[in-house]
Amino acid sequence: AxxxxxxxxxxxxxxxxxxxxxxxxxxxxxxxxxxxxxxxxxxxxxxxxxxxxxxxxxxxxxxxxxxxxxxxxxxxxxxxxxxxxxxxxxxxxxxxxxxxxxxxxxxxxxxxxxxxxxxxxxxxxxxxxxxxxxxxxxxSMTEPADARRYVCLADETALPAVGRWLEEAPAGIPLEVVVQVPDATCLVPLPQRADARVTWLMDEEEGTLAESLRSLPPEPGDYVWAAGEAGTMVQVRRAAAELGVGGEALKPSALQVDGYWRRGVPGRDHHEPLES
Ligand code: FAD
Ligand code: ZN
Missing domain, CATH: 2.40.30.10 (Translation factors)
Known part of the structure; x- marks a missing residue:
């Protein structure tokens, strides 16, 4: 790959x-x-x-x-x-x-x-x-079907998309999923899949999505997909840039980040820049 x-x-x-x-x-x-x-x-x-x-x-x-x-x-x-x-x-x-x-x-x-x-x-x-x-x-935006590994970072709002990743990603490609939820009451059953590892972060004390990305860390051929709260996504994008995802240092690799909502902002448009 x-x-x-x-x-x-x-x-x-x-x-x-x-x-x-x-x-x-x-x-x-x-x-x-x-x-x-x-x-x-x-x-x-x-x-x-x-x-x-x-x-x-x-x-x-x-x-x-x-x-x-x-x-x-x-x-x-x-x-x-x-x-x-x-x-x-x-x-x-x-x-x-x-x-x-x-x-x-x-x-x-x-x-x-x-x-x-x-x-x-x-x-x-x-x-x-x-x-x-x-x-x-x-x-419809079809995700790449040829990665070495998928890395999916999500909050609760992106769990439906994570469910789709687990069900629809091509067999044989490892899927590393990290989900951050406010607390243990927010756990939701996810589809089972061979080649997948799902880690739940229950609150800030168990770390952030950006820290999880740093601890993986991404390798050439990895496709990093992240969606959730916009401020959290800014952190993820920064960490990914530091790690070289999508850049020359880690070729090939790619990063896709989407801010699904922003704390304190009703009805935010996700087509706006992440920082806004
Ligand atoms: P709003 O009126 O938009 O916001 C009211 C207040 O609640 C604001 O302060 C806001 O910051 C806060 N808020 C909004 N969402 C949350 C949240 N999840 N947790 C805590 N506080 C929040 N959401 C889903 O639940 N399921 C999905 O499948 C899903 N898919 C999405 C796909 C895309 C492409 C995008 C862009 C967003 C998706 N979302 C999903 C997120 C959802 O659109 C937002 O959470 C939206 O703001 C919810 O609208 P609302 O009317 O409940 O709250
Ligand atoms: Zn849209």
Missing amino acids: ATAALQRSRQLHPLHVRRAAVSHVEQLGGRMRRITLGLEAGTPPIPWVRLAVGDHVKVAFPHPTTGELTLPTVVDDRPSLPEGAQRPVTRDYTVRGVHDADQTQQVTIDFVVHGTGPASTWASGARKGDVVGLLGPRG
Whole structure:
């Protein structure tokens, strides 16, 4: 795998705005709620691309007091609302899985119920029949299938993507996973996989994701993937740079970092620079 190319590939999808109703709610453990949503009949299915672990939809929530769900239509591949209509609140969520049942596509999303915020609040009270909108995914980014080793660093919000890594990474490639959660009550069962090692950091005393990366440490051919709180991701990126990941010193190697949320910032856009 010294010749690993470590290339990701992107595929774009036409925008769809889908209505979906809760068909099943399951407490996965800790504060993770698995919510399965059935697409309205006749809705185009959400594309499923193997190893596109970062695939996400914008979940659009009903108005918290009126309960009304205002969804845009699609005009020229963009969301469009009538003049004066209020845009629904949306938040990004990983497409954890899809399957077909009763002739409708069922979409699984795992929500961290963390306390405040429209998404967390909706998820904590979600019941069968509740309706949301799903916008996107706009594209699928397939992770490289040829690494010497995958190193995945995640917090709770990236556990659904980690679940996808564990299920979808090519057999035979070792997967080193480090997950940081606030405490032991936040443990969630993960898919079993040969060639995978999962380490849980329960709180700051057990170290940080950046320290874990330093202690591994990365080697040529490694693909380092990290997602979670933006400040934590800044630390990971810094540690990776110091270790030479993605640079001349550790060739080939690659780093992919995504800030899924930022402490104190509601509805942060993950396409913004990590520092913002
Ligand atoms: P907001 O209104 O956005 O924030 C309210 C307050 O809560 C803010 O102070 C904010 O800093 C804080 N906050 C937000 N999230 C958390 C948290 N997890 N823990 C503690 N405090 C928090 N989240 C998932 O749970 N499951 C997923 O599968 C998932 N996939 C994602 C994929 C992508 C590509 C991205 C960009 C994000 C993903 N997230 C996922 C993260 C999720 O979008 C954010 O956590 C989002 O802020 C939650 O919205 P909210 O309405 O609950 O809180
Ligand atoms: Zn996005």
